[in-house]
Every structure is written in C-alpha cells, then in structure tokens.
Amino acid sequence: MAANYDYDEAPATYDDANRQELGYDPNFVPDSVKSFVVHLYRHIREKNVYEIHQMYEISFQKLSDRLFKDTPWPSVDAVAHYVDNDQVFCLLYREMWFRHLYARLSPTLKQRIDSWDNYCSLFQVVLHRVVNMQLPNQWLWDMVDEFVYQFQSFCQYRAKMKNKTEQEIALLRQFDQAWNVYGVLNYLQAFVEKSNIIQILEQEKEGIEQFTATDGYDYSGGSNVLKVLGYFSMVGLLRVHCLLGDYQTGLKCLLPIDINQQGVYTSVIGSHITTIYHYGFASLMMRRYVKAIREFNKMLLYIYKTKQYHQKSPQYEQILKKNEQMYALLAICLSLCPQTKLVEETVNSQLREKYGEKMARMQRYDDEAFAIYDELFSYACPKFITPSAPSFEEPLVNYNQDAYRLQLKLFLYEVKQQQLLSGVRTFLKVYSTISLGKLANYMEVDEPTLRTILFSYKHKTHAVDSDGNIISNADVDFYIDDDMIHVVESKPVKRFGDYFLRQIVKLEGVINDMDRIRLE
C-alpha cells in the first residue's frame, strides 16, 4: 500500500473538495466491505498474522480496485458497529482509509488534519497502552512510511501559499499543531525510545535477545507492534532528516541497524529500498562516494534479481521508480568517483545502457556536464521540505521549492569544486613520473595553480569516514618528491605470500622425492 508519490497536490479551491465529497455516499457499506472488516477484525483478535497479511495486502487492494477506484472507502462510522465499535480497530481502519485517499484522490486540508489526528490517537494507544496485537511487518512499515510521506506532502502543500483561500488559511492558523515538525519527529523518537529497540538490537548481538531471528514477531504471547514500529521509526527518522538536509543526523539515527546484514528492514521490500536509498543519498551528500556506490550496487542487484516476484504487488510501481532513481544516483557517484570495479557486472551493464552517454558527458565538466548533474540530481533526490510554518503576514508566495533549490545549489557547488580534478586524472593515467613544471605546461596553468589542483585532488579523493579515519577513494594516486610527481596506479595486488607458500611446500616435496632415489 505504498503511496503514489507523483500525484497532484490538494485541489486549489474548496469547491472542488466539496464536489468530491458529494460524489459518493460515505455511509453506504457494500456487503464485501462488511465481510472484509468483520473478517479482518476477527483475524486481528485471533492474532492470525498470516490471514491479516493476506487481507491487508491482497483483499484491500482488490476491493479498492473494484469498488473504490476514485472514491474513498465507507466512513469508519458506517462500519464501526460491525466490529463491536472496537476503538483500536477503528483507528487502524481509518489509517487505511486515509492512505487509500492519499493514493487515489487528493486530500483536502481538513482531511489532512483529520489524518494527523488519527495518527496521534493511534500512536498514543500504541505508546501508552498495552496493545495485544500482532500485525504483519508490511502493515507496520506502511504506517511509518505513510506517516512520513503525509508529513512531507503537508509541508509541500502548506508552502504553496499563493492560491490559498481564506478558509484554508483560517484552518491552517487554527490547527497549527497538525503535522508540526516537532510532533512528527517526537513521535518517531518516542517509538524508538519506548520500544527499547536499540537495547534489544544490542542485546541480540550478545545472544540475550531474539528479534531479527523471529522477524520481529513475538512468539511468547506478546505483541510485536511497539517493537517493530520502534525499529521502522529509525528508518523513518533517517528519511525525515534527509528531507531536512541533515544527513549526518539521519545516518546516526540508522546506526543501530547493521545494513551489511539481513534484518527486519529487509523483511519488507519497501523498507529495504527506502533504507538503502536514503543511506546512499546521505552518503553521497557527505562525499562518502565509495560507501554510496557499494550500497546502491548491492540494492540494484537485489532488485534486478527479485523484482519479478513483486509484479503483482501494490508496491511495484514504487519499486521501479526507486530503482531508476538509484541508477541516476549511482551515475552521479561514479562520475565524481570513478571506481567502476566496485560495481557488479549486471548492474554496470544496466547503468551503461541508461546513463552511459550522460556519464561520459558529466566527466567533461563543462556547462553541459553541469546541466546533466542538475538533471539527474533533481530527478533522483528526495522531496526536500521547509519545516517551518509559513508567515501569514507577508505577501503570500510559494516557497515549496526553496529547500530543493538550496540542496541542488550546494551539490552543484561541490561538483564545480571538483571540476579540475578530471583533467588531472587524465594526465596522471598517462605518466609514471612527471615534473610539476612539465605538467603545469601541459595543463596550461602556472605551477602554483597546479599545486592547488593537486592539493584539491588529494583532499577530495581522501574522505573522512564516520570514525574520523581517512579513506582514499582515488583510482589514480600520486606523491610528490620536491618537484617530481610520481604516479601510483592502484593495480590489483598480486598475492605473493600465497604463491611462495605453495612453492615452498612443492619444493619440499620434490626434495623428499629426490632423497628417496638411490643412485646405483
């Protein structure tokens, strides 16, 4: 049930919204829906996770396609009496109701605010009451994912102040707590803390706890809801911080999850992709190109091998979209840090097919190159947000592009700083030694300028990793002795040690054989 990220935003006027509401009867409950909620309610009560998952993933989708293609599902009030007016079930139903609305239709401001209220009520229940449910990971992931998505959508909507009606502005002023950035972040943080998930993951490494082994499910009669929401909230926090442009903190929030191993984050394809996409993007912005390349490579290979299994799933479109975006990001990373040996053959051939020509042009670092960097970045980047509330005083403007423009500007600024490095690389590949004077001549710059270029090359190709260590990601390297440049090409290392060991043993064998021969 991943939301479609590309649809139009809220209707421009209130009239459209009203017309939408009048277009169907919210209190009419078809039999199939009655049957759906009754069964789902029973399965949840009986903690039958498999059945819940089937209904959530498949039945809901089927009914939506058949009966609710462009109208909302029946209102929660209409179905409540079929499920004993169970408060928690109603909150869960409403959560699905709003998710469907966002995916198929355009939410009005009032609906956005109501959805926020519903999340608050639902989250309060999970955080402060003992919840005796087991829900499928897919659903729990979708909750967090959708929560962050609706926050992002609200910020985009709110930032388009120009055509807002008076009613909308009045509502925005009145309900200023709805989708407030503090609220969103604090709920995610609360899940992480209350679930104790960080300690659980730590203790799991020592063998005291079980979490990943059971995919987060609780087989001792308890509930998985708080724990798994806490777990997925770490990914949620990574995502929100990326939307704000705070890559360092985003990666920090993800730290307790080891992305070099399988985990609960890989149990749901949407969560797996979201995690790696944001991890890779944050690494790219922090100039940790090798890390980004490695992770994108792994993820793209995984998608290549497994996407056929998701063809029928509602997430398929999203999977494909993110796949394309990650190829674009990989193209960017490899243009800034040419390390093709890090990329697996299948991924490499796909990459060359999609972006081979563009990558060649990007490495020329002329105006055209910058246009391509701009294009790929804009296509693949997250939908950055301005988290602060608008000032209702000023002349009303649209500022929804501000955040994106800032990130793009700073990214291109970094690209520009690396502009001269490509030229140096070409020369270094051709010579084993060359004097500073000669190279300056060939590059048509004076010696002091050449020195700055070489310093810049060294600085930009030696990144600082998360532990503060220097890691070289230079494919071609050099050192200078007085005024002589010595080029060092990183060749695959011949393992002489192993070779000698083998030969020693072999020689010993030959000598032993010879000793046994008697000369007659």
Next chain:
Amino acid sequence: MVRERETPKQQQQVSYTVEQLVAVNPYNPDILPDLENYVNEQVSSQTYSLDANLCLLRLYQFEPERMSTQIVARILVKALMAMPAPDFSLCLFLIPERVQMEEQLKTLIVLSHYLETGRFRQFWDEAAKNRHIVEAVPGFEQAIQTYAIHVLSLTYQKIPRPVLAEAINIEGLSLDKFLEHQAANSGWILEKGHGRGQLIVLPRNEFNHPELKKIAADSVPLEHITRIFTILG
C-alpha cells in the same frame, strides 16, 4: 571530528548535560538557549561538538525568527576548523539561502572554498582581511595549519620550504622555530635541497608512501605459515 582539551570541571558538567539533551531530547524548542550557550562555550574552551551544532541549526530551521546570524557564523568557523571533515557543508545544508547571503557568512563560504580547493595563499590573504571574524574564535589559526599540514602530508614526501611556508602562513624565524619543533616531536626531517633551499621530509604514511599500503594488502595469516613450520625448522 571532536577535538577535546582539558576543561575546568564546572564547564565539563555543563557540556555533559547539553550532550545528553542532544542525545535524548533533541526535537525540543526549549533547549535552544542551552545550545546557543554551548556554541559560545565551544568557542571559548576550544572544544567542538558537531551533533550539538547541527541540532541547533535544525531548531533554527524549524523556527527561523529565533535564528542568530552571529551564532551561525561561530558554528561555521568551528566547522571550518574541523577540516578535512565535511562539517562545513553539512552545516550549510541547514542554513537557508537568504541567510547565506549575509556578509559574514558569505566571507566564510569563500574561505571554505579556498581551503577545499587547496588555495592556501588566497585563504590566508582573505583571512587577513577579515581578522574580526577569525580572531573571534581562539585556535582558528592552528586548526587551519593542522589541516594544511594534513593535505601536505597526503601529497608530499619531500616538500620545498617555500611551499610549506605558503600553506601554513609562517615565514622566517617563526618558521625555523616551527620546523625545529616538528622535527623534535613529529618526526619531520630537515634536509638541504639541491641549491634551492630547505627540503622538509614529512612523516611516512600510506598516502604519500604507497608501498606502505601495499604491504598491508598482501598480509598472510599466521595459520597459513604454520603449514610450513616443519619445513622451515
């Protein structure tokens, strides 16, 4: 990169509390004044905390009316001092474009640009024209010199004296003293270059001595050697 020095016990207690706040309750507008004080404390006691400063920049993002350009400038200077870590750009990502246009911050961005592109001479020239910004933060000069030496150490095995002098902005007798100190404590070796003055031999590392890197890659585990112990014996 956190640079830590000895601080008086009282100050240590305050910073411990702020770090806790950032770890446990970072999305809280009430801690904004504490974080601002902490920036000033980092400046005066020559300590540094990227996480706390990012937390403050985020709060400024959430409530732009409460932003102080002065504090932002101080954060950026501290970030500059953390080079080669990319802290400066990490901070810029959180500062709105129109704020970055302000005079103080524009200057700092130019300074950062010079350092990122190895233009040390231009950096020191520009820094000299803006003493009020850089002198406001103790330890600035040394921090940049440390960064410059870091870049030189990645690049040079043997560096001519004038190149070193320009990079760290020290000349004449002061430079002689500096070199003596480095020779005594950091393993620098001073040589006579052929006719052209001094050559300074920088300490060996895997970046200016690639053979050091190769050795690390071709290591053989001990268990494999045990196979041939009988032969060697």
